[in-house]
Structures are given as structure tokens and as C-alpha cells.
Amino acid sequence: MSNTPPSAPEAPASPVVLDVWCELQCPDCRTALADLDALRARYGDRIDIRLRHFPLEKHAHAYDAAQAVEEAYEQGKGWEYVTAVLARTEELGKRGKPLLIEVAGELGLDAEEFDTALIDGRHMLIVDADQAEGKAIKVTGTPTYEIGGQLLDGSKDQTGLRERIEEIADGLLAGRDRRD
Secondary structure (H helix, E strand, O other): OOOOOOOOOOOOOOOEEEEEEEOOOOHHHHHHHHHHHHHHHHHHHHEEEEEEEOOOOOOOOHHHHHHHHHHHHHOOOHHHHHHHHHOOHHHHHHHOHHHHHHHHHHOOOOHHHHHHHHHHOOOHHHHHHHHHHHHHOOOOOOOEEEEOOEEEEOOOOOOOHHHHHHHHHHHHHHHHHHHO
């Protein structure tokens, strides 16, 4: 018999975090969805794509939309809601809050609770905190990505950004594999 205790099973490595500074009235953020879907397909659970709110002043309904996203996450369909609203950015610009509530209903979410959440502002602190953090790290437009301590601005041009994100993610993942 050995006196050596059995080794504990290895905990799975934590995923690489990709923060996406986004707002739902931004047509460039809608375009970025294809890249985010491709990253999810490539990396699966090895990458954690986190939506971070950065409503721009030039978009009148972006702040309400950010709060609505938080309500959608609370009701269990956050990413589906993001995708559905981004598909209708122009309509959001024209209709605002009524569209946000309509999309919630279309997804089977509690539309009345959405309306209440937008009135009582229960998610404002999350949106404000995201926006403050974005400003602190020099986010100026959307979409902007942060991965491995590197800020990648896609607000003016998204050409090559997915490839750059993959390069950084591959490097971070390879470094974790070497430590295991």
C-alpha cells in the first residue's frame, strides 16, 4: 500500500474570456454576430463570450435595449434576445421601447415584466457599470473586443478582427495546455 494520497481529478481549465462591448442599436454589432457565431463554433466551451453594454449617446434607444437584454438574461433567453433585436436595429431606432417589449413576447418571455423592468430601472446598475468599465479601458465605439488584455476596436472596421481574436485565443489556450 502506498502512503501517497490519490491525486484529485484535474479541474477543467477555465475558458478564455472574450468581452464584447456592444449595443443593440448598432448596425456594426449586428454584423459582428457572424464572427461571434463562428468563434462559438470553433471553440465551444473553451471560450466565454460575454456581452458588455456600451450604449452610445447617438442611439436614443440603446440604453433601454441594454436594460432589456439584462431582463432577457434573467428570464433565460439573453443571447436569443440579443440576436433578435440586433436583426432589427433600424426598427429599434424608429420604435424604441415598444419593439423591445414586442421581441420579448415573440420569444415567449414575460413581456409585462420587461415593461416593468424598463420602468423601474432594475438593471440600470449593470448597464452603468459595464459602460463605466468600458470607458475606463478606453472603449470608444461598438463593437469593441477585449481578450487577453488586448483591446480590438471593430467600430470603424471589422476586417481581420475574427482572425486576430482567434490568434490571441489560440495563444492563450496553448499556454494553458502547456501548464497542464
